[in-house]
Structure formats: C-alpha cells, structure tokens
Amino acid sequence: MARPHIEPFVDSTVAFKKFRMPGFPRGMQYKMLSMDTDTGASSMTIQLDPGYKQPPGLSYTDHEILIMSGSIRLGGEVRGPGTYLYVPAGVSLPALESPRGCKALYMYNWAEPSFEESDEDHSLGQRDRLHIFNSYEDIYWGTGNKYPAVAPGCLVKILHMDAMSGAYTFLYCMTPKFHQDNISYHDCTEEAYHIFGTSWMMQFGDLPTGGYFYRPPYINHGAFASERGILALGRTGGELFNYFHFNPWTNPTENHERAAAVLDRRKPHLYEWVRSHDGHNHPTDFEHPHHHHDD
C-alpha cells in the first residue's frame, strides 16, 4: 500500500540499525522514516560509518541524497553538509567514500533500495537528469511563489522538480518568530524532515530536530509557528496547491470535496470533463504518449 500517514516521528527516539540489503557495502546504518510496503520505496536517515567505501555503481530506482553532517568523497572530490544528489535510475555514480563518516537523508523514489557495482550507465539511464550540487551554498533562498502562498518568513529552495508530475524536493526554512494562523491541506502527499530547529503545529505539537512526517493528501495541518526558526527538507508527491481555511474540525473526505468545489470555480471546464468521465476515463497525452499513470 501507499505510505501511511506518519506524523509526528522523531528519529532521535530510535537507534540506528545495520543496513544489510544485498549489493550494498558494509558500513551503512539506517533509521526507517517511511516505506511503501508494496514497492519498497522508502525514506531513511543514513549514517555512513567512518571508512565507508562504495565502488562506482547504480540503482534501479531514482534516489535522492542530502548530506546533513560530516562529508563524503565522491569521485575524489570532498563534499560536505548541504550536498544534494538526484540520481536517476541506471545512472552510475563514481566511487563514494566517507573517511570520517557522515549523516544523510536517503530517499528511494519508486522501489526498494538497490545498488549494483558498475562504472557504466544502464542503457536506459537518463544521465541528463543527474544533479549534484551544494544546496546550502549554490542556490539562493526565495519566497514560496506558489499562490495562495504561505505566510512571509517561510523561504524555499527548489532542489528538484519532476517535469511530468510537478512533484518537487525543496529545502525550506522558517525564520525566527515565523507564524501562520490558518490551516492547509493539499491534493498531493507531503513529506518533511527537520535538519535542525523546532516548529509547532496545532494538530501535532512540537516537531524538533530529527522530526519527520509523511502526510497523505487532504489532511489538515496548521496553524504553524517557530520560535527560533527551522531548516528542513521537504518533498511533495505532485504539484502543490495550498487550500487554506480556518475550520479545524473538517476531515479528509470533506477537504477532498471542497477541493473539487475549488476546481469547479477555478477550472470549470476541467471539472465538468472529470465529472462526466468519472469511472471510465482514459486520458491521452499526445506529447507523452507512453506515459501511464502509476497507481
């Protein structure tokens, strides 16, 4: 099944376990944050022990890595905190070592973690989608230019965006004394990990450093506040639209219905089309004829 609602979870409350998936070198430890038990897609806090060495190799799923503390040596180049990798399935990474150890987030997007030693890409690997940069140093903070927008004082850096679905990975920070007094929900899943700092949410209380959530669509969240500010990594499962309101008692079904009503007002023709094709729609996309919706 799809990943369940996990909120709140704080990874400092559990111990690292040895990571022993076939193919991976020894010297990795993990804390599971969330997992799709059908596909094995998962998000984990990972510790690479001092002296960890991984030969050049590839994975059979797109995966993302954010180095949070310590450093890695990738193809001989030392890379520290803030290093972000988006690695498409089948694209070979150079040798990766961590002489002094590091802590990172690892996110395997479609399938269980996999590693196969190879210094060549798979024939279907899309190397042009590989990104490696320092997310702390190489890009600027911007205001979230999605409207309806979050309150001022929440800044965003987009690290990766899926051109087909609009799903994206981003860093966000709440500046000290940030507060937003409304309630939000979205049409897509939302996932976040607190790299440092504590924020408060009306439904789930304080989320400290190491705090994590995986939130299915249409679940109320907010109001929000942060006394001293936070830095976090976030991911969405699709294009994010902020539905805002002030009723803390609505449930996901009511929120889903209200989202349909908002669609009716904003895109009445699309709404009519969806409604008239309910249950037997077979959308075609002439620009991407081979695209299939993955349930």
Ligand SMILES: [Fe+2]
């Ligand atoms: Fe949200």
